[in-house]
Amino acid sequence: MLNLTKKADYGLMALKYLAEHPETVAMSAKDIADAYGIPAQLLAKILQKLTKSGLLKSHAGMNGGYALARDAREISAYEVIHSIDGPFFITSCTKGTNGCELTPSCTIKEPLARVNETIAGVLRSISIYDLSDHEQTAGQSERSSPLVSLAR
Amino acid sequence: MLNLTKKADYGLMALKYLAEHPETVAMSAKDIADAYGIPAQLLAKILQKLTKSGLLKSHAGMNGGYALARDAREISAYEVIHSIDGPFFITSCTKGTNGCELTPSCTIKEPLARVNETIAGVLRSISIYDLSDHEQTAGQSERSSPLVSLAR
DNA sequence: TGAAACGCGGACAGATTTGGTCGTATACTA
DNA sequence: TAGTATACGACCAAATCTGTCCGCGTTTCA
Numbered sequence: 001m002l003n004l005t006k007k008a009d010y011g012l013m014a015l016k017y018l019a020e021h022p023e024t025v026a027m028s029a030k031d032i033a034d035a036y037g038i039p040a041q042l043l044a045k046i047l048q049k050l051t052k053s054g055l056l057k058s059h060a061g062m063n064g065g066y067a068l069a070r071d072a073r074e075i076s077a078y079e080v081i082h083s084i085d086g087p088f089f090i091t092s093c094t095k096g097t098n099g100c101e102l103t104p105s106c107t108i109k110e111p112l113a114r115v116n117e118t119i120a121g122v123l124r125s126i127s128i129y130d131l132s133d134h135e136q137t138a139g140q141s142e143r144s145s146p147l148v149s150l151a152r
Numbered sequence: 153m154l155n156l157t158k159k160a161d162y163g164l165m166a167l168k169y170l171a172e173h174p175e176t177v178a179m180s181a182k183d184i185a186d187a188y189g190i191p192a193q194l195l196a197k198i199l200q201k202l203t204k205s206g207l208l209k210s211h212a213g214m215n216g217g218y219a220l221a222r223d224a225r226e227i228s229a230y231e232v233i234h235s236i237d238g239p240f241f242i243t244s245c246t247k248g249t250n251g252c253e254l255t256p257s258c259t260i261k262e263p264l265a266r267v268n269e270t271i272a273g274v275l276r277s278i279s280i281y282d283l284s285d286h287e288q289t290a291g292q293s294e295r296s297s298p299l300v301s302l303a304r
Numbered sequence: 305t306g307a308a309a310c311g312c313g314g315a316c317a318g319a320t321t322t323g324g325t326c327g328t329a330t331a332c333t334a
Numbered sequence: 335t336a337g338t339a340t341a342c343g344a345c346c347a348a349a350t351c352t353g354t355c356c357g358c359g360t361t362t363c364a
Contacts, residue, residue: 002154002155002156002233002237002240002242002271003154003240003241003242003243004154004242004243005321005322005323006322006323007322007323009243009260012260012264013260016259016260028338028339028340029339029340030339039323039324039325041324041325041326042323042324042325044339044340044341045324045341045342047340048340048341048342051340051341052341058339058340058341059331059332059339059340060330060331060332060333060338060339060340060341061331061332061333061334061337061338061339061340062332062333062334062337062338062339063332063333063338063339064331064332064333064338064339064340065339065340066340077264077267081154085154088154088155089155090154090155090156091155091156091161107168107285108161108164108165108168108283111278111282111283112164112229112283115229115274115275115278118274119154119271119274122267122270122271123267126263126267130263131260131263131264133259157350157351157352158351158352159351159352178310180309180310180311181310181311182309182310191352191353191354193353193354193355194352194353194354196310196311196312197312197313197353199311200311200312200313203311203312210310210311210312211310211311211360211361212309212310212311212312212359212360212361213308213309213310213311213360213361213362214308214309214310214360214361214362214363215309215310215361215362215363216309216310216311216360216361216362217310217311218311305364306363306364307362307363307364308361308362308363308364309360309361309362309363310359310360310361310362311358311359311360311361312357312358312359312360313356313357313358313359314355314356314357314358315354315355315356316353316354316355316356317352317353317354317355318351318352318353318354319350319351319352319353320349320350320351320352321348321349321350321351322347322348322349322350323346323347323348323349324345324346324347324348325344325345325346325347326343326344326345326346327342327343327344327345328341328342328343328344329340329341329342329343330339330340330341330342331338331339331340331341332337332338332339332340333336333337333338333339334335334336334337334338
């Protein structure tokens with residue numbers, strides 16, 4: 001199906017939300033969850049993962065919560081998805097540490113590995129900032145660089 | 153996890169196999185399954201789907217089997233995946249016919265829809281022929297066109 | 305004309321993944 | 335020390351995926 005898990009969606013939404021509220025020092029998992037109507041405890045676990053990956057900073061205790069560890073422009077969708085869902089591979093055989101032993105004749109994964117890398121590149125080129133609504137819709141200044149360039 | 157299902161893998165492998173044996177009039181599902189060591193009955197159902205989608209031609213009866221309905225260059229990986237796994241969307245909310253009603257605030261899917269379209273474009277640009285081993289590794293004549301070009 | 309080889313298609317069971325909850329421990333603040 | 339928040343593991347339910355079984359229609363060939 002080639003789709004992200006709901007967890008990754010939630011993670012992206014949460015980071016987007018944080019990016020849109022830069023004035024707030026920290027937002028609790030519950031605040032964000034309520035804003036989007038997603039399960040608070042589930043989101044909490046997702047944010048914990050993102051914290052462990054270094055994308056978020058956490059602060060326990062009263063008035064605690066989460067905040068972006070870096071500028072929204074410096075956090076790519078790829079990092080978020082990778083942190084939550086783990087390394088993704090388009091082919092199911094590339095999963096294990098050892099290639100598909102069962103089907104040594106699976107010669108298909110070599111070409112698809114390039115496709116995989118292309119998709120990863122696309123996701124790497126998207127930042128949380130790109131996802132968020134930044135109202136200053138002036139000229140598309142930093143839109144000059146192509147999102148993808150794939151050479152063989 | 154953003155990966156293809158095993159069925160899609162199997163389907164691509166089977167088409168690749170057919171593309172590499174153009175001299176054969178028809179190959180039975182069992183033949184292909186044996187060649188790769190994948191479950192024959194499962195592959196049979198996959199090939200049936202591909203037949204219904206018009207990517208394969210089938211022939212029942214003795215010495216029957218499947219053959220590519222078009223030239224391998226004219227069948228894209230996108231078509232194969234789409235036939236087997238159905239329409240894929242990177243975001244889980246874009247799934248239903250109606251957007252995510254539960255979370256009307258899910259403003260994330262709009263930017264990701266473009267990513268989705270990019271990935272689809274990549275897959276559309278890959279043909280079964282690209283996957284197969286075509287021994288005439290002369291000059292990369294038809295490799296001049298870029299696989300992806302994404303403008304905003 | 306009948307048997308063998310093959311595609312067609314639904315039903316279904318087992319395995320795996322995902323989504324979500326609960327409980328408890330820990331950290332910080334007032 | 336009470337209250338609020340993160341941290342983390344165990345656990346369950348639902349959905350999905352993988353694979354099998356079975357009966358049927360079709361074609362070929364002896």
